[in-house]
Every structure is written in C-alpha cells, then in structure tokens.
Amino acid sequence: MLGHADQTTASSMSSCLSHRGPDGSGGFYEQFEGGGVAFGHARLSIVDIAGSPQPIGSDHGAVLIQNGEIYNQVELRSQNAGYPWRTSGDSEAILAMHRSATRTLGDSPDNPAEAHVEWLSQLDGIWGFSLWDSSRRELILSRDPMGVKPLVRTLLPDGTLLFASEVKAFRAHPDFRAEPDVDALAVRLAYEYPLDRTTLFKGVTQVSQGTIETWSLDAQGQASLTGVARYSRDIIAPEKEWDPASQ
Structure with missing residues (x-):
C-alpha cells in the first residue's frame, strides 16, 4: 500500500494470500514525510528455493515484491x-x-x-x-506482456493505494468496501x-498486461498515478520468421 500505510495491515493483507505462497512470508515498511509505503509478500518458491525471501x-x-x-x-x-x-x-x-537504468x-x-520502458x-x-x-519516492507497478500473472489495485477514500495479486487481500483493510460491479458481471457472463481492466468489484481495476504504472504521493499525502506506459519484448527477429514456402 502507498499513502496512509501501516505494517500491521499490510501483513494481514498478505496473510489472506497465503494459499498463493505457502513457502514463506515477509514485509517491508517505510515512513516518510507525507505518508508511507508497506509491502507484504507470500512466497511460492521456484528458483533459489531457500535463499530468495521477499521483499528483496x-x-x-x-525494494521489490514479485x-x-x-x-x-x-x-x-x-x-x-x-x-x-x-x-x-x-x-x-x-x-x-x-x-x-536509474x-x-x-x-x-x-x-x-516512459523512463522505464527500455529496461523493462x-x-x-x-x-x-x-x-x-525510495530515492525517488516512486512506486512502479508492472505486469507481464501477456497478462499471465494478476495484479489489481484500488484507491481508498483517503487516497491510499492498495495493490495485490487478488482482491481478497483488500478485504483485510478496514476501509475497503467490496461492492459488486453489476455491469462488469454482465460482460463476463x-x-x-x-x-x-474492470473486475467484479467497483473501484478495483487490473493493471493492464504489458503496462508500467508509476505512482507517487501528492502534497496531501494521497497516491497519484503519475504515468502509464506500454512495453513489449520482441522475441522473433524478422530474418528468422518462419516462411512456409521455404519449408
């Protein structure tokens, strides 16, 4: 979370997602003038099973959670x-x-x-x-080009930004109200x-696939979306494309 953040709530949110990461948990908290940032993470170990706790x-x-x-x-x-x-x-x-890159x-x-497109x-x-x-007081949210991995976010009434892999985590925050989005439900049916980018809940949106979002706090300590950029990874060189006539 970014804004009126606290470590205890971030930990509770992370605990809601323990089914996604049963191999470990961790947290990060930084308070600064005007607000704070807090991370919680539930880890599923795939690479470096014992040696890569998060946040890192x-x-x-x-500081990163991925x-x-x-x-x-x-x-x-x-x-x-x-x-x-x-x-x-x-x-x-x-x-x-x-x-x-920085x-x-x-x-x-x-x-x-846009400053993060090249390296991403x-x-x-x-x-x-x-x-x-922390040096720029900038939060980056990013999702892979195909949108395989989920990443959702919502803004609370006080301007605090919540972000997680599942909406379920938001329910651990006392100021989040889960209201169904009937229009979004109709589209899915x-x-x-x-x-x-809608979800089944009002005010909760997905970070789009292949997208970078940058966030910071404004003068009132509210989370503000400062930039959005698209990126892609070209994995096929034109000269190596398959030509059915030559095969």
Missing part, C-alpha cells in the same frame, strides 16, 4: 556483472536492471513511466511486480472474458 532490497534503495518468473535471468546476470548480487533467485534480476535515467515529467522490455517471463524506489 538493493543497495540503491529499491509474483512470477524471469526466464532470462542468467543472461541478465551476465549483463549486470557489477551488481552486488545477494541471491540466486530470478526476482533480483529486476532490481539489477532497475539499478542500472543511473542514467532521464526525467520524463509528462510521463515518468528486456525482461522475458511472466510477472506482476511492485517496486518501491456474456463474453466469458473481461474486455477491459
């Missing part, structure tokens, strides 16, 4: 040989790429999310992640698929 931090002041798997982490580790690796897990590759990160005042486009995998950059 980096020496450049960034649901998914980065397939090209070996390649990314090679590209970032100077990074102070702490684990053998794939999630840390995201932090390494972010650290490398050293030369230009200002994008109109759309800060180098990731190959499936993910939904939240990255807090008609097409058996969501045609937009």
Whole structure:
C-alpha cells in the first residue's frame, strides 16, 4: 500500500494470500514525510528455493515484491556483472536492471513511466511486480506482456493505494468496501472474458498486461498515478520468421 500505510495491515493483507505462497512470508515498511509505503509478500518458491525471501532490497534503495518468473535471468546476470548480487533467485534480476537504468535515467515529467520502458522490455517471463524506489519516492507497478500473472489495485477514500495479486487481500483493510460491479458481471457472463481492466468489484481495476504504472504521493499525502506506459519484448527477429514456402 502507498499513502496512509501501516505494517500491521499490510501483513494481514498478505496473510489472506497465503494459499498463493505457502513457502514463506515477509514485509517491508517505510515512513516518510507525507505518508508511507508497506509491502507484504507470500512466497511460492521456484528458483533459489531457500535463499530468495521477499521483499528483496538493493543497495540503491529499491525494494521489490514479485509474483512470477524471469526466464532470462542468467543472461541478465551476465549483463549486470557489477551488481552486488545477494541471491540466486530470478526476482533480483529486476532490481539489477532497475539499478542500472536509474543511473542514467532521464526525467520524463509528462510521463515518468516512459523512463522505464527500455529496461523493462528486456525482461522475458511472466510477472506482476511492485517496486518501491525510495530515492525517488516512486512506486512502479508492472505486469507481464501477456497478462499471465494478476495484479489489481484500488484507491481508498483517503487516497491510499492498495495493490495485490487478488482482491481478497483488500478485504483485510478496514476501509475497503467490496461492492459488486453489476455491469462488469454482465460482460463476463456474456463474453466469458473481461474486455477491459474492470473486475467484479467497483473501484478495483487490473493493471493492464504489458503496462508500467508509476505512482507517487501528492502534497496531501494521497497516491497519484503519475504515468502509464506500454512495453513489449520482441522475441522473433524478422530474418528468422518462419516462411512456409521455404519449408
């Protein structure tokens, strides 16, 4: 959560998702002038089973929680040989790429999310992640290009942003009210698929697949969406495309 955050509530929200990650749990909390940020994580171990607890931090002041798997982490580790690796897990590759990019990160005042397109486009995998950059006081929410991994968010009446893999986590926050979205339900019954970013609950939306969102706090301590950008990973070189006439 970002805004009026507290560690106890974040932990309760994470506990609601223990079925998604039965192999461990952890949390992160940072209070600063005007607000705070809190992470909770329930881990399902796939890579580096014993050695990659989350949230995971980096020496450049960034903290990450991630649901998914980065397939090209070996390649990314090679590209970032100077990074102070702490684990053998794939999630840390995201932090390494972010650290490398922020050293030369230009200002994008109109759309800060666009500054993260280049490095995020180098990731190959499936993910939904939240990255807090304490030096910039910027929260990044991102979802894989195909939208395999879920990531939903909602804004509370006081301007606090909640984000999680499932809406179920929001119910642990005392200010969240779960109200059904009848229109969204009708669309799903008609097409058996969501045609937009809506969910079955009013005010709860999905982070779109292949999307980067950047958030920060405004002068009133309310979470503000500062940028949205699309990215993609081109995995097929044109000269290697299959030509049925030549096969």
